[in-house]
Amino acid sequence: MKNRRDFLKTAATGAVLLGSSAAANKLGYAAALDLHPQAGKSKVVVAHDAAVHGPGGALDEKRVQALLDRAIASWTGIENPVAAWKRIVPVGKVIGLKVNGLGGKGIATHTALTQAVCERLQQAGVKPGQIVIFEQRTNFLQACGFQHTDNAGNIRMLSSEIYGYEPQQSSFGSATIKLAKALTLCDMVIGMPILKDHSMAGLTFAMKNMYGVVDRPQDLHPNNCAAVADLNCIPAIRDKVRFTIGDAISSVYDGGPSFHPERLWQPNALIVGEDRVAIDHTAWQMLERKRAEAGMPTLEAAGRPPRYIATAADAAHKLGVNDPQRIHLMEV
Amino acid sequence: MLFHLKSRIFATAAIAMVAVVAVTGCKKSGIDPFPSSGAVRGWQKTGETRTFAAKDLYQYIDGDAEQYVSAGVISSSTSDYKYEGQLEAVVDVHFMNDAVGARKIMDTGKAGDAKEVTLGDSGMAFAQSIIFRKGPYLVRIVAYESTPETQEALLALARGVEAKL
Numbered sequence: 001m002k003n004r005r006d007f008l009k010t011a012a013t014g015a016v017l018l019g020s021s022a023a024a025n026k027l028g029y030a031a032a033l034d035l036h037p038q039a040g041k042s043k044v045v046v047a048h049d050a051a052v053h054g055p056g057g058a059l060d061e062k063r064v065q066a067l068l069d070r071a072i073a074s075w076t077g078i079e080n081p082v083a084a085w086k087r088i089v090p091v092g093k094v095i096g097l098k099v100n101g102l103g104g105k106g107i108a109t110h111t112a113l114t115q116a117v118c119e120r121l122q123q124a125g126v127k128p129g130q131i132v133i134f135e136q137r138t139n140f141l142q143a144c145g146f147q148h149t150d151n152a153g154n155i156r157m158l159s160s161e162i163y164g165y166e167p168q169q170s171s172f173g174s175a176t177i178k179l180a181k182a183l184t185l186c187d188m189v190i191g192m193p194i195l196k197d198h199s200m201a202g203l204t205f206a207m208k209n210m211y212g213v214v215d216r217p218q219d220l221h222p223n224n225c226a227a228v229a230d231l232n233c234i235p236a237i238r239d240k241v242r243f244t245i246g247d248a249i250s251s252v253y254d255g256g257p258s259f260h261p262e263r264l265w266q267p268n269a270l271i272v273g274e275d276r277v278a279i280d281h282t283a284w285q286m287l288e289r290k291r292a293e294a295g296m297p298t299l300e301a302a303g304r305p306p307r308y309i310a311t312a313a314d315a316a317h318k319l320g321v322n323d324p325q326r327i328h329l330m331e332v
Numbered sequence: 333m334l335f336h337l338k339s340r341i342f343a344t345a346a347i348a349m350v351a352v353v354a355v356t357g358c359k360k361s362g363i364d365p366f367p368s369s370g371a372v373r374g375w376q377k378t379g380e381t382r383t384f385a386a387k388d389l390y391q392y393i394d395g396d397a398e399q400y401v402s403a404g405v406i407s408s409s410t411s412d413y414k415y416e417g418q419l420e421a422v423v424d425v426h427f428m429n430d431a432v433g434a435r436k437i438m439d440t441g442k443a444g445d446a447k448e449v450t451l452g453d454s455g456m457a458f459a460q461s462i463i464f465r466k467g468p469y470l471v472r473i474v475a476y477e478s479t480p481e482t483q484e485a486l487l488a489l490a491r492g493v494e495a496k497l
Contacts, residue, residue: 057477102394104422106476137391199396211394218390221398255441257395259474261460262445 041328042275042321044282047071048331052249052268059249061112068116068245071272074332085124088243089188095121096132096186098241100193100209101143106259109192109247111145113270117190117245118155127153134158134182136212158182165215173230173316177214184236191244191276195267195283196256197291201225202299202306204257205283206244206276207232207319228308229317232276238319244279246271253290265290277312277320278327284309365425365469365496366411372492374485378420379412403436404429406468415485419475423493426470434465449487452494457483462490466497 049067054060069081078084089095097117101108114133121131129152135141138148138159146157160180169176183189193209200221201208207228211217220227232238248269255263267286273279284306288298299305313322321327369376382392386405389397393408400408408426415421428434431453438454441463446456452466460482461474471493475482 104474106474136394199399201395204395217394218397221395258393260441261474261476261478262458264460 041326042273042278043075043328043330044271044273044275044278045071045074045330045332046248046269046271046282046286047074048267048269050268053266059110059112061116064110064112064249065116065119067270068113068120070332071245071270072120074330075272081120082123085120089121089124089126091125092130093126093187094130094132094185095126096134096183096189096240098183098189098191098193098209098213099133099135099141099144099146100204100212100247101135101140102137102212103143103194103196103252103257104259105143105145106261107194107196107250107252107256107264108140108143108145109194110249113245113247113249114144114146114192117192128155129153132156132158132182132186134160134163134180134213136180136217137161140212160213160215170234170236172233172235173227175214175220175227175230175234177216177220177231177234179234179236180213180215183213183240186240188243189241191241191246193244193246195246195248195251195271195287197252197254197263197287197299198225198257198304198306199255200304201228201308202302202304203280203284203287203309205246205271206279207308207312208280210237210241213237224304224307226308226311229312229314229319232312232319233317241276243274244272244276246279246283248283248286251287251290253287253294254296275320275327277309277322279320280306280309280312281322281324281327282329363497365409365471365493366423367489367492367496372489374416375489375492376414376417377411378414381409381411383407383409399440400426400437404433413489415475415481415489419477419479419482419485421473421475421486421489423489424472424474425493426472428468428470431465431467434468434470437470438463438465449490451487451490452497455490457487459483460486462486464490464494466494469497471497 047067047070049063052063072084073079076084076087099109133146138161141159148159148162149157164181165178191206191209193205196204198204210231248267248271251265252260252263253265271279309322312319366381384392385407386401406427410424413421449455449457451464455464460478463472473486473490
């Protein structure tokens, strides 16, 4: 695993790529990413490593890489990490990583995890210049460990504050927004949210993370962020955001989305899959279990149930499944 | 007649003066609550002070901004600090419409594991954070790691902020 300096060096000079067959990747990609939940159960992998935080609480970067590899191997059924990633990402395409640093650096998508994903993407044949790490605001991106940098041929780290938004609006239901150009330039986006309680939405994870790809997320806050499902149905988001690597290494179980160290919790886990609804349902259950353990009321009792999860699964949205009977949950 | 006119002018002027004193006295809008580097032993101010009006607060704490707005926030300022070159922390100072708003926000953050501290009108300390209110000001100081010195260092910084309010 590279340290931060090595990562930036690699980003600046290009990584050694392993050979791959574009045709095989394309076929594998299509086969792996079945977005129609009615075809079967949605697979969600929750990979745990109780020792991912080393002595003193510091994150062990090697264990983060190993945890990611285990999660991806379990989801794809392919042990070799590079081969597994080739099943997930298409070659020759631009891959975005939508990280989340809204809560500040105390509760942002871990840099080590993003670096681990970038490393595997490059080994799977994605060129550095085709990787885009992006966030809504410059300080959010910085909280995730990255500075806005847009140099051809290198990993791009984009703040939408600087890189901008599409001039035309996109709409679905109650959501009318302008999309971040950082999202529209990508062929595929991997959502990389961090698990948090949310003062309005109840839970912020896979679907709520998309508030960070629009120009005025604050307009989507009414009614406990009821617009989450509609927003995820906007075609560019629905079609491009095809995989989630959810960071549940650390979390805040109350007081979110800001960083509240007194409510910090370390599930030491990654939640991985393609069905954003099933992922959010799984994350919600984890959060409720933690709140119960801490003697806190349920999100429903606290007045902020994440109803958008059920909305996202309904016939008008069909973004995925929230029925536990239709979720193939793998705890590894 | 002249006496009545003078009385009325005097009364109007007195009311105006009271109003001005009330506004400037309560709001203290010119206050810089952030201790400069070295003003509190061991603490360096490592970032510029950023200030957000209520309407722009989402730019800083999107998702949390609404609860501050509904409690009457006028503006929020923030700055980064570092203790002894290692422990990083952030100081947020929320300037509310009145003390009731500051109390409202503080009450939502109350928790069983909080330790009461003598700061401003009311203060609470956790292992890695401190929150206190003083008049219309609500101050939250958060450290990004927990060390044996964290709580004491945060308390010293909080006292430095309090002294400037």
